Amino acid sequence: MPETTRENLISGGWKDLEFGPFRDGVTIHWIKPFENDQPGVALLKYDAGAGVPRHRHEGLETILVLTGTQSDEAGDYGAGSYIVNAIGTEHSIWSDTGCVVLIQWDRPVTILEAE
Template identity: 85%
Template sequence: MPESTRELLTLGGWKDLEFEPFRDEVTIHWIRPFEGDQPGVALLKYEAGAGVPRHRHEGLETILVLEGVQSDEAGDYGRGSYIVNAPGTEHSVWSDTGCVVLIQWDRPVTILEEEMA
């Protein structure tokens, strides 16, 4: 495991970073914002009960759960889970307990529903 990943997982290296609003009760820390054709890389922090409404992936999305549990219609993903969402797939995302994830998007997602069901 690369040292930077180990620090994020075991040392909570993300805890001292500044986060800004992203969606209701979800905050973001951009590691690398979208620029041209370059993917966006960020940390997302979900408060307990927070979520992101149904959306479509316009490019590949990869997620590493650093803390807590992130859920979608396919299941629950705990700390250390690695999730890949292919272009064209759709889902909603939430966290009953709160979580922090490292995420990379090839392209921004398209929100399909503004409110969680």
């Protein structure tokens, strides 16, 4: 099984991991699924043009962009960007180019718009 160490992920080791369905155009590799009210940690891989509809953060969310560019209403975040979304904030996410992000959620988000 490929390693999920920081060094391996930053150097492209995520390419050797198995991703499964998450949302249309977005796949997921769980490093640590949500369990017993504990945070979840995963890699999300966005196809070019894919996104996640407007949603509200029910807990703290942190994101490290590993490759490509992830965007929201506040701007574009390229590889190496570290994003913190506080409890109660709302936004939608998209990637024009495609991207891979390392994400940690304290709690699942609430989708506010129909997909």
